[in-house]
Amino acid sequence: MSFPNTTKAPRADFPDLRKHNNCMASALTPGIYARLRDKTTPNNWTLDQCIQTGVDNPGHPFIKTVGMVAGDEETYEVFAELFDPVIKDRHNGYDPRTMKHPTDLDITSGFFDERYVLSSRVRTGRSIRGLSLPPACTRSERREVERVVVTALAGLKGDLTGRYYSLGDMSEREQQQLIDEHFLFDKPVSPLLTAAGMARDWPDARGIWHNNEKNFLIWINEEDHTRVISMEKGGNMKRVFERFCRGLKQVERLIQERGWEFMWNERLGYILTCPSNLGTGLRAGVHIRLPLLSKDARFKKILDNLRLQKRGTGGVDTAATGDTFDISNLDRLGKSEVELVQLVIDGVNYLIECEKRLERGQDIKIPSPVPQFRK
Amino acid sequence: CAKNTQPTGTPPFEEEFPDLSKHNNHMAKVLSKEVYGKLRDKQTPSGYTLDDVIQTGVDNPGHPFIMTVGCVAGDEESYEVFKDLLDPVISDRHGGYKPTDKHKTDLNHENLKGGDDLDPNYVLSSRVRTGRSIKGFTLPPHNSRGERRIIERLSIEALNSLDGEFKGKYYPLKTMTDAEQEQLIADHFLFDKPVSPLLTCAGMARDWPDGRGIWHNENKTFLVWVNEEDHLRVISMQKGGNMREVFRRFCVGLQKIEEIFKKHDHGFMWNEHLGYILTCPSNLGTGLRGGVHVKLPKLSTHPKFEEILTRLRLQKRGTGGVDTASVGGVFDISNADRLGSSEVEQVQLVVDGVKLMVEMEKKLEKGESIDSMIPAQK
Numbered sequence: 026m027s028f029p030n031t032t033k034a035p036r037a038d039f040p041d042l043r044k045h046n047n048c049m050a051s052a053l054t055p056g057i058y059a060r061l062r063d064k065t066t067p068n069n070w071t072l073d074q075c076i077q078t079g080v081d082n083p084g085h086p087f088i089k090t091v092g093m094v095a096g097d098e099e100t101y102e103v104f105a106e107l108f109d110p111v112i113k114d115r116h117n118g119y120d121p122r123t124m125k126h127p128t129d130l131d132i133t134s135g136f137f138d139e140r141y142v143l144s145s146r147v148r149t150g151r152s153i154r155g156l157s158l159p160p161a162c163t164r165s166e167r168r169e170v171e172r173v174v175v176t177a178l179a180g181l182k183g184d185l186t187g188r189y190y191s192l193g194d195m196s197e198r199e200q201q202q203l204i205d206e207h208f209l210f211d212k213p214v215s216p217l218l219t220a221a222g223m224a225r226d227w228p229d230a231r232g233i234w235h236n237n238e239k240n241f242l243i244w245i246n247e248e249d250h251t252r253v254i255s256m257e258k259g260g261n262m263k264r265v266f267e268r269f270c271r272g273l274k275q276v277e278r279l280i281q282e283r284g285w286e287f288m289w290n291e292r293l294g295y296i297l298t299c300p301s302n303l304g305t306g307l308r309a310g311v312h313i314r315l316p317l318l319s320k321d322a323r324f325k326k327i328l329d330n331l332r333l334q335k336r337g338t339g340g341v342d343t344a345a346t347g348d349t350f351d352i353s354n355l356d357r358l359g360k361s362e363v364e365l366v367q368l369v370i371d372g373v374n375y376l377i378e379c380e381k382r383l384e385r386g387q388d389i390k391i392p393s394p395v396p397q398f399r400k
Numbered sequence: 401c402a403k404n405t406q407p408t409g410t411p412p413f414e415e416e417f418p419d420l421s422k423h424n425n426h427m428a429k430v431l432s433k434e435v436y437g438k439l440r441d442k443q444t445p446s447g448y449t450l451d452d453v454i455q456t457g458v459d460n461p462g463h464p465f466i467m468t469v470g471c472v473a474g475d476e477e478s479y480e481v482f483k484d485l486l487d488p489v490i491s492d493r494h495g496g497y498k499p500t501d502k503h504k505t506d507l508n509h510e511n512l513k514g515g516d517d518l519d520p521n522y523v524l525s526s527r528v529r530t531g532r533s534i535k536g537f538t539l540p541p542h543n544s545r546g547e548r549r550i551i552e553r554l555s556i557e558a559l560n561s562l563d564g565e566f567k568g569k570y571y572p573l574k575t576m577t578d579a580e581q582e583q584l585i586a587d588h589f590l591f592d593k594p595v596s597p598l599l600t601c602a603g604m605a606r607d608w609p610d611g612r613g614i615w616h617n618e619n620k621t622f623l624v625w626v627n628e629e630d631h632l633r634v635i636s637m638q639k640g641g642n643m644r645e646v647f648r649r650f651c652v653g654l655q656k657i658e659e660i661f662k663k664h665d666h667g668f669m670w671n672e673h674l675g676y677i678l679t680c681p682s683n684l685g686t687g688l689r690g691g692v693h694v695k696l697p698k699l700s701t702h703p704k705f706e707e708i709l710t711r712l713r714l715q716k717r718g719t720g721g722v723d724t725a726s727v728g729g730v731f732d733i734s735n736a737d738r739l740g741s742s743e744v745e746q747v748q749l750v751v752d753g754v755k756l757m758v759e760m761e762k763k764l765e766k767g768e769s770i771d772s773m774i775p776a777q778k
Contacts, residue, residue, distance in 0.1 A: 037546030041574070041610050073544070080607050163451070165415035193419065219600065226458050229419050 035059040038073070040080045047092030048300075049079035052110040066103050070096030070161050075104060078160075078221035091115060091301050094221045096161030098154060098288045098296050112293070112300050112358070117397060119304075119359040124398065126294035126304050129361035130270040137260030137370075141377050142311045143349065146256035147269045147366065149306040150249035150297045152288040153280070158298045159223045159248060167230040170250045177279035178234050178243065185272055187236035189245075192228035208233055210247050223248055223298070240265075241272050249297050249306075262373075266309070266366050294358060304358025309369045312338055315376060316348035317383040323391050327379065330394040331372035332356055352376065359398040368395060413437040416451075418458045425470030426681075427457035430488040444481050446538045448474030453482055456602035469493060469682050472602045474542035476535070476669045476677050490674075490681050494739040503675035503685050506742035509644075509651040515751040518641025522758045523692045524730065527637035528650045528747065530687040531630035531678045533669040534661060539679045540604045540629060548611035548627050555626045558660035559615045566653055568617035570626075573609035589614055591628050604629055604679070621646075622653050630678050630687075632657075641692065643754075647747050675739060684739045690747040691734025692754050693719055698764035699757055700729060704774060708760075711777045712753035713737055733757070749778060 039058050042050040053076065061072045079092025093111065095101055101108050109121050119126075137145070152158060153173055156166045175189050190199055203209035212227045213219055235242040244252040253276070255269035277287060288296035294304035318324055328335060336351040352373060354365045372395075379389040417436050420428040431454065439450045457470025471489060473479055479486055487499045518526070533539060534554060537547045556570050571580055584590035593608045594600055616623040625633040634657070636650035661667055669677035675685040699705055700716075709716055717732040718724030726732075733754055735746040760770045 034546070037549065038544050040545060040607060077606060080610075081605065163411075163416055164418060165411040168415065220606075224459070225455060225601075226418060229458075 035062040038062065040076070042080070044083050045079070045092070046084035046086060047079045047082070047090045048111045048114045049076050049092030049107070050084070051114060052107060057106050061104055061106060064103050066097050066099040068097045068099070068157050068161060070100055070157070072104055072107070074160065074222075075100060075107075078217055081220040082217050090217060091299055093300065094160045094223075094298050095158055095296070095300070097157045098152070100158075101293060101296065108300060112303065115301055116304070116358040117356065119398060121292050124359065125291050126358055127361040127364070128289070128294060128305070129363040130273065131363060136263055137311065137313075137373055138377050139260045141315070141380060142260035142313050142373065144256065144258050144312045145260060145262045145265045146254065146311070147262075147266050147307065147309040148252060148254040149269075149273070149308075149362075150252050150295070150302055151273070151276075151306075152250045152296050152298075154286050154288045156250070158250070159246065160221045160298060164226050164229055167226070167246050171230040171232065171245055173280060173283070173285050174243070174245055174251055174276075175232070175234065176283070177276050180279045181236070181272070181275055184238055184268075185236050185241055185275065187234055187241070189232055189234045191230075191232040193231070203233060206239060208235060208239075208242055210244055213248070218248060221298075241268055243276075248299070249302070260311070262309070262311070262366065262370055270362070302357055304356075305360070305362045305365055306357060307362050307365055308353045308357075309366045310336075310351055310353025311369075311373055312349055313352055313373065313376065314347075314349050315380050318376060318380045318389075319348055319350065321379075321383065321389070323389070326391050327376070327389075328352070328372075330392050331375060332368060332395045333372045333376075413440045416440065418454070420458070422461050423457070423470070424462035424464060425457050425460070425468045426489045426492050427454050427470030427485070428462070429492065430485060435484050439482055439484055442481050444475050444477040446475050446477070446542065448478055448538070448542050450482060450485070452542065453478060453485070456598055459601040460597055468598060469680055471681065472541050472679050473539055473677070473681070475538040476533070478539075479674060479677065479681075486681060490684065490739070493682055494685070495737070497740050499673070501740065502672050503739055504742045504745075505670070505675055505686070506744040507651045507654060508744065509648040511744040512644060512647055512747055512751065514755075515644035515647065515747070516642050518643060518692065518751070518754055519758050520640040522695045522761060523641035523754065524695065525637060525639050525693045526641060526643040526646045527635065527692070528643075528646050528688065528690040529633060529635040530650075530654070530689070530743075531676070531683055532632040532634060532654075532658075532687070533677050533679075534631045534666050535669050536666050537631070539631070540627065541602045541679060545607050545610055548607070551631050552611045552613065552626050554661065554664065554666060555615070555624070555632060556613075558657050559624060561660055562617075562653070562656055565619065565649065566617050566622060566656065568615055568622070570613055570615040572613040574612070584614060587616075587620055589616060589620075589623055591625055594629070599629060602679075622649055624657075629680070630683070643690070643692065643747065643751050647690070651743070682738065686738055686741075686743045686746055688738065688743050688746055689734045690750045691717075691732055692750070693730055694733055694754060694758065695728075695730050696733075696757060696761050697729030699761045699770075700726065700731060702760075702764065702770070704770075708757070708774060709733075711775050712756070713749050713778045714753050 035058055039055050065071050074096055075093045078094055084090050112121050153170050156170055213224045231246045233244055240257045242254040255265050257265055295306050297306050332355050333352050334355045338349055338351055354369050382389050413436055417433055443449050452474055453471045456472055462468050491497050534551055537551055594605045612627045614625055621638050623635040634654055636646045638646055658668055676687045678687050713736050714733050715736040718726045719730050719732055735750050737746055760773055763770050
């Protein structure tokens, strides 16, 4: 019996996904695998590298993870045959082949009743064009991302003036301070991230920047090149979003002055590591107390129709404590930043109305579903 | 479009050099900027690079007390292409072993003297393990699903052809029933998906449990792990102190398996300098760990215990294996060496050393001194 070198044939390498429940496993066929297996991006990133995290993490019957990541901007083009259906699946039918994603960072309204809303927050991510993404980047590329971003942030002025704390060089006292403020991020332990290679070389070139007022914060080289966060206590989402947009625009201008730019295209919006964060990469949300509404049987349906999701106050995959929830937009791609934040504002106001009505013993209504993409 | 994109051509190696200032492992001690610069652009024929070799050591700074290796091989050629790093690591780890040294292989169990009379009142069990890599395939940090599956198929074919005392059955991790899994756990045979970051950062847990499995004979005295940290881990074990029998079965079983692989032109990776080629440089040479679980409650608290072990060229572990603590005065005692001495020599050290330590234990039980029994450095 001989064993010819059939290991090179794509069929020999096709992963066993029979016990898997993630978007990649739903979309990947032997035909697609065979056609894409031998392609590489200009940085030599391969299909196997894209899907490794989804092969290693079969998923959960209730939570459908994405199961693949991009190693660089070109990933989304070279492996479009797999990424496009995954994107469509994850982003509620958004078809990258035919649709365009709108970007809009100029809002006008948004103030919540602070008897219910404890804090407001908007986050997104940005990638630096020309450098590989966290699953694929070399140490020198990661250090370059840090240099480019930290240099730009040093140019911020006024209420955005701040400073950078490198994870590797941080003192014990600084570390404790950042933990107490809920700013510090840790080396990823989730196998979804580690199997995608995002924790390599930790903590080299990782760090946190925040302004002196502590309401504008940037994570460098965690799951994306940058994560940008604007937040404050209370219900002034308008001010949070205004600062978010202003800060983002200034950072963009500062990197452009030195010849860099963010990864973006009109098919997919802002390019980030995980396909789930394409488009705006934006999660706008509040911590809100809804003691009566959260116990109402219609709560979930109301959220669904408002295109909102609830999380625990520890963030993704945590449980709510008491009656306080993290409520944020579900969608990322196919609607602009302004549209999504407006949606959160309108939706949260609706939830507060419901809570007040229930307090007064009045009945509440499930709202009609918010329309999907603009035509 | 961006004007300041990465220039074509690689950045200078200083930009790429890892920050090892807080690291304590063999790789970090050896890897200088000069060595990094020299090796950074090389690749093995299968595409394994220096960065791949060292990733696990960069990601795991180590422990002040335990010196890990901090690098792995992705294929047989890694040990050649990256000699400038791996030779000094090997020398550090294996007691000064030089690039010009030759390693002796001796799997003739008849050359072992004694070993059949370790006192079973003290020696609870005896075990010998090693690893083997199949020539022509890349190693667990690097191999593709296709390669891993062929290694599994080849292994199953080889193992299923064994008979007599070696007749047995293969249990693939993927399709094991609950009942089979329970039994294998109860027998202490089942291995888990690696959680140690030393292994996961080296990519050895990819695609789990695809292509992984356990084979054992009906008597449950000969066991093979397929595609865990190495292509094959081969284990011979039994209760009690008859190390001679354990070693006989080990040698005979290994040789039968090797013959079958050779028939398919896929023998084991071996050369006369490094002996058997395995994933971790710490397992080169014989890859052999021969040991016992032995009750030494008095000796283990004696101030000279560590020194005795060192002189006997033995090491102690807890009964859960590497990085575990001893329970109830029972220790796992095994050979410390892997490279530069043969299988027979290493198992001889275990047999002689354990025999001596049991005698010491008995003396201490009687309240007598063991000072005259302390051995010279072997």
